[in-house]
Amino acid sequence: MSTLAPPQSETTATPELDAVRAKFPAGSILPQDGLDQPVWIVSKDVLFDVARELKENPQTQFDMMLDLFGVDFPDREERFEAVYSLYSLQRKARLRLKVPMREDDVTLPSMVSLWKGLDWFEREAYDMFGFGFDGHPNLRRILCHEAFQGHPLRKDYDPARRWILTEDKIYKPHFDLPETGDEMFERMTINIGPSHPAMHGTFRLMAVLDGETIVASDVEIGYLHRCFEKMCETHTWQHVIPYTDRLNYCSAFINNVGYCRTVEKMLKVEVPPKAIWARMILSEFSRIMDHCVCNGTTLVDAGGLTNFWYMFQPREEIYGLLESVCGARLTVSACRIGGLIQDLPPDFEARSRKLLEMIPPLVDDVEKLVNKNRIWIDRSVGVAAISGEDAVNWSWTGPCLRASGVGYDVRRAHPYDLYDTLDFEVPVLYGGDVYDRFRIRMLEIRESLKMIRQLLDRGMPSGPWIVDDPHVALPSKEACYNQMEAMIYHFKLIMDGISVPEGEMYSMVEGANGELGFYVISDGTGKPYRIHCRPPCFPIFSAFPGLIKGGSVSDAIVSLGGLNVIAGELER
Amino acid sequence: MSMTGESWVTTTFDTLEDWAARNSFWPFPFGTACCAIEFMSTVSSHYDVSRFGAEVVRFSPRQSDVLLVAGTINDKMGPVLKKIYDQMAEPKWVISMGACACSGGFYRAYHVMQGIDEIIPVDVYVPGCPPTPEGLIYGILQLKEKVARDREHQRRMNRESKDQEKTQSVNTGAPTV
Incomplete structure (x- = not known):
């Protein structure tokens, strides 16, 4: 397969973006006009600063990080590409950041401190492509099980290659627990799901309780990950x-x-x-x-x-x-x-x-x-x-x-x-x-x-x-x-x-x-x-x-329904 | 009975038990995906599966006798499904609802189990992606027949093995247990 040709220009130039770009060394940001929205090819070293500038600069105001995912081009010298999708609610503008990476160096700075929504997206990119994220609090697989080996969305991964999950590899929860300082104090950890009607059959919630109050919890998903994105590539x-x-x-x-x-x-x-x-x-x-x-x-x-x-x-x-x-x-x-x-x-x-x-x-x-x-x-x-x-x-x-x-x-x-x-x-x-x-x-x-x-x-x-x-x-x-x-x-x-x-x-x-x-x-x-x-x-x-x-378990149950989380879409 | 005013009937205990077992399934809906939505349609008022005696949905494996697997089971979910099946008391049956549970469906993929019969035995396969409620109800009716057949078969096997034991003990002179 040949490497992809750059897209033709259709969008017009944006002065706000140019102002931000001027603040960074020449060559670290290469603008491209995408078919649908402006695209920046950003060098890995300045990524964090560029993103923070885009978010905080009153002219750009990209307050929302809509998406993060990877793309694999095995024939290119810089084989992987991490794609960030930014959105500004105020200006109704979009921007796509692409970060090319060589195969031997796939670690990016984690931007969870800027956008909390990136937490799971970064875990997904790690799971699917093997990208690393410096400073991520809990970088582990999210969709595939823990006994899985390899990164399935890489082009050299066989779509039908399965791995068997064994008992010892089942997910261990990750809690951010505050210290109590009291030795006599005892907390209780409960597990709900995945096969539980309130968890819609596919989510697993592990909560640490202090009396009736949830002090920390962790959610495990991936029980319905059925490889939508890989399947698309084979059809x-x-x-x-x-x-x-x-x-x-x-x-x-x-x-x-x-x-x-x-x-x-x-x-x-x-x-x-x-x-x-x-x-x-x-x-x-x-x-x-x-x-x-x-x-x-x-x-x-x-x-x-x-x-x-x-x-x-x-x-x-x-x-x-x-x-x-x-x-x-x-x-x-x-x-x-x-x-x-x-x-x-x-x-x-x-x-x-x-x-x-x-x-x-x-x-x-x-x-x-x-x-x-x-x-x-x-x-x-x-x-x-x-x-x-x-x-x-x-x-x-x-x-x-x-x-x-x-x-x-x-x-x-x-x-x-x-x-x-x-x-x-x-x-x-x-x-x-x-x-x-x-x-x-x-x-x-x-x-x-x-x-x-x-x-x-x-x-x-x-x-x-x-x-x-x-x-x-x-x-x-x-x-x-x-x-x-x-x-x-x-x-x-x-x-x-x-x-x-x-x-x-x-x-x-x-x-x-x-x-x-x-x-x-x-x-x-x-x-x-x-x-x-x-x-x-x-x-x-x-x-x-x-x-x-800070709520009770019954609050957790009633709030899950209202979020309208559909497993097929959540885990694809 | 009503003609004579009597309110009793004679039968064997086995017949009575058979009748009860096949007309009052307590399904455990192991719903994960799209099929679970169609299962919801099946138990809702429009299709009303209670007409066929299978509406007492239990979410505890210890209280149910039919495991209704509705939806894709992937490798992560596999151990969970196996555990739920093991926790159910005998006698138990399994309905595999939909293409994914039957065979993996069109997900020939790295994280999807190619049919739940890789890990648990299945009694009735209901095809469709997802099956219509009519399809699921037909599957439940098929299971009814199978339950009746199975129990009959089981009894015959029990009788035969008892007879065999008897003849063996006569031949060897050992005391019957």
């Missing part, structure tokens, strides 16, 4: 779509859209209006059903089972709609690169309108049951609260961030598809606690319904459901059986897959629990070179041990 671009379904499986459709949009941007194809219209409606329905499950299970964890049955009813009806569109209920794979899987069913609009009638009363019922319920209020108000500033520092996005008073929503800040033409509000609450995280999802359900109503009122656009480009979309069966050319295109697409031009791209959508981004690199062959998913709940869950400190 064609279209084949990745079913894998994206299984990231956030509570709202699979949004993942489809996020991935397909990224690849479409690289291909520069124009998606037909009908497909965009349907994608938006189904995305909003998916968001509603994700919020329904999240709020339903939160209330189950708090002991209110009735609400779960109420909240599951709309979900079941939305499943019906999705089933009529693509034949599957949960893991839909209903998008294709360039459009949709097939034409919409004739009763699509009627069914959607029926759902609009049906959902509000059920949501009302649940709100009537809980909003003024003494037990629920006592269990949730002020529990696991986080300030907006901290939430940003932990790289939170989505409803959890908006419940802490920061109104960042991708649909509003960086509108995609038709969101800039819709009339909707981004609800913001200020408590930052379990109660507000619950309330904000209820408000968002109503906003989503509002959006769907507006889209339905505009009427279904006519025309095709997928782009008419034989290099991207399969020709119809009829054409395929009757025309030589169509059959050749069909054969090429099935055997070789879509050929995406060389380059890299990051694009994001507002997922049900935050900014869901896909970063893809193509080397021009039929398979993706690297796909990285920016999982919204990964940084959210990394703040969990801090959130539950």
Whole structure:
């Protein structure tokens, strides 16, 4: 494989960035214009200072570190690349820092002191690529088990090579325990999960208790790490779509859209209006059903089972709609690169309108049951609260961030598809606690319904459901059986897959629990070179041990549900 | 019975036990991934698995007799699953729900177990990714039949081994136990 060509310039120069760059020695920062956002290639020695300057300089204000991941280029002299993704809430600007590294020297400075949200991202980069981070408090594997050898996302790692976990290698918790100075004092350590209903079956919480109060805790994840990013590299671009379904499986459709949009941007194809219209409606329905499950299970964890049955009813009806569109209920794979899987069913609009009638009363019922319920209020108000500033520092996005008073929503800040033409509000609450995280999802359900109503009122656009480009979309069966050319295109697409031009791209959508981004690199062959998913709940869950400190175990249980941590997306 | 006004019935204890065992499963939902969401649909009001006597979901392996593995099991989770299975009391059965639990599904990958039958025995495999609730209910019904068959088979084996012991003891002259 050849080394990748530098991307063509599309973005304009940014004076703020140039001002920061001028403060550092020439040659230590090389700016590049990415296809999607400005890119800096930063030398390892100045990385920490550059990052701190970018964060603290009032002109740049990159207060959020969205993501960190590695890329491996075995043919390059500087084989590895660590990629940092910065975001400024104030300026709505993005910047990508790339740090090239030689194979024999892969240690970077840890930046957990600047952005707490990097804690788990750095551990993941260590686990997947073997990067070292100087000064990280707890640098150990996070997704793979402790008996694992090698670093799976390196290109020379065989995708199917497994290691068996033995009893003696099971994770030992890491606590930051304050000294008591009292010899008679005794603490108790309890373990919850991974096979525990309150831990959603896949998380393990180890907490040190002083009486009933949690003084320290550690969370272990990785019980559902199923190698999404490695699997993408062994499949064609279209084949990745079913894998994206299984990231956030509570709202699979949004993942489809996020991935397909990224690849479409690289291909520069124009998606037909009908497909965009349907994608938006189904995305909003998916968001509603994700919020329904999240709020339903939160209330189950708090002991209110009735609400779960109420909240599951709309979900079941939305499943019906999705089933009529693509034949599957949960893991839909209903998008294709360039459009949709097939034409919409004739009763699509009627069914959607029926759902609009049906959902509000059920949501009302649940709100009537809980909003003024003494037990629920006592269990949730002020529990696991986080300030907006901290939430940003932990790289939170989505409803959890908006419940802490920061109104960042991708649909509003960086509108995609038709969101800039819709009339909707981004609800913001200020408590930052379990109660507000619950309330904000209820408000968002109503906003989503509002959006769907507006889209339905505009009427279904006519025309095709997928782009008419034989290099991207399969020709119809009829054409395929009757025309030589169509059959050749069909054969090429099935055997070789879509050929995406060389380059890299990051694009994001507002997922049900935050900014869901896909970063893809193509080397021009039929398979993706690297796909990285920016999982919204990964940084959210990394703040969990801090959130539950000082509360009781029952507070910890009730706060986990409200964070909407979906294992498939958390661990990929 | 109702015609004669009597409120009793004669049967053998074995028949009664069989009937109870196959009509009141207490599943332990070992749900990890997407399949667990479909399992939630199955127990919810729309599909209502209690119609088939399998709604008493227990989260303690000591209280349940069907281990319902719903979702991908990876190498990290393997020891946990094995421990849960070992903690369940006999008689116990296992339903493997979904492609991942059956075979690893489309995750032929470095951290995913290629089917839970690598570590525990499985009675019913339910295909699908994830299976529809109808599919899971069909699997539960299949397990019902299997339980009835198994118990019948077990009794026959017990009888035969007892008969064999008897004949052996007659032949050797040793006292029967």
